[in-house]
Amino acid sequence: MALRMHKRRTLTVMAGAVAVALVAAACGGDDGGTGSTADSGAAARGPITYVQGKDNSGLLGPMAEKWNSSHPNEKVTVKEQSDQADQQHDDLVQHFQAKDPSYDVVSVDVVWTAEFAAKGWLTPLKDKMALPTTGFLEPTVKAATYNKTLFAAPTSSDGAMLYYRTDLVKTPPKTIDEMWGMCSIAKQNGMDCFAGQFAKYEGGTCNATEWMNAYGAKVVDDAGKPTVDSPEAAAGLKALADHYKSGDIPKQAITYQEEQSRAAFQDGKLLFLRNWPYVYNLASTDKSSKVKGKFAVAPLPGVSGPGTSTLGGHMAAISAYSKYKATALDFLKFLTSPEQQKTNMEKGSLAPVIESIYTDEALVKKYPYLPVLKESIANAVSRPVTPFYPQVTQAIQDNFYAAIQGQKSPEAAVKDMQSAMAAAGG
DSSP: OOSOOOOOOOOTTOHHHHHHHHHHHHTOOSOTTOSHHHHTTTTOOOOEEEEESOOTTSOHHHHHHHHHHHOTTSOEEEEEOOSOHHHHHHHHHHHHHTTOTTOOEEEEEGGGHHHHHHTTOBOOOOGGGOOOOTTBOHHHHHHTEETTEEOOEEEEEEOOEEEEETTTOSSOOSBHHHHHHTHHHHHHTTSEEEEOOOSSSHHHHHHHHHHHHHTTOOSBOTTSOBOOOSHHHHHHHHHHHHHHHHTSSOGGGGGOOHHHHHHHHHTTOEEEEEEOTHHHHHHHHOTTOSOTTSEEEEOOBBSSSBOOOBOEEEEEEEBTTOSOHHHHHHHHHHHTSHHHHHHHHHHHOOBOSBGGGGGOHHHHHHOTTHHHHHHHHHTOBOOOOOTTHHHHHHHHHHHHHHHHTTSSOHHHHHHHHHHHHHHHTO
């Protein structure tokens, strides 16, 4: 998800976060990446490289300048990847496999932590490399934990929200059926009704699981076993397929990733948009935005009330092959500091990982979307967290993509998802 991916997204009451911890624990059996390679260089300092996905919010440059001004002998060089999560993941895998020491600190999506930690590619944040997490949203810490060990620093959480046109919709829909009922407003104004990120990529997994969860499905159970073959999951996919066929979801939406869908909303072509918090700042400030002052956000609608966002967000992890781990650890502390977290929220609309920021009265007054974001995070559900995640997400993407276009029935799609996910962990 853009930076994101997104990413990430829950408060302490979120049941999905509990599932994350249970799934991660169920995937144990190795040393969790605590070998000698990960431990080497713990006291060493020097220049480091920080690797992150495409910076759509203009945060990386100022962040690097701020760090470098106070660390002239331990400067950070930023390497920017593409804006596609799949490509970001593959780039990291290639460099980890090559034991490349130049990738010191890497930005990882919440669902990559278990995979990378299980393969011994990340430095465990314990003992001399311990990272303080007091005041962090508990689910972000749980999502960064594998085999009862912290392997990454949560740098942003994420919860999807429903963007809507306030000049056309006075009261946002609270249920999915209410939203579909408002599509007549879009038609009357010569625009499309609703879109998310429905391309066949990681964002498609986020959207597909949201719709299945909204109808009461559980993609995996508390032990991490796939349970997606259910009437509830099929119902979620059927809703998407039916409204794609009817035109409530525009035909081009199956090509939409985060940026394409944001552009459509900012160009005034969409009444409703499901997307991440970063869109709020850009839609409000971009010179080309046609919706400045004409939009607001609401929780994603569900069947009978608020829906369930996918838990998102990003984390920063130290490569096991970094030569300068002491500097890298200080950089993690810098990224998670309250000052930097506030900067990321104010300049990039990134959801903070520090809980107190959401209740800061001055910030809430300045950024009225914060209560909605907090609610989104509170109701969020994680994607399956497993060392086999690439195969699991591929199973979801392939079958969701076929179902929304009517190439496969929703019932057949969830059955095939179940089989492929079971085979991935086999």
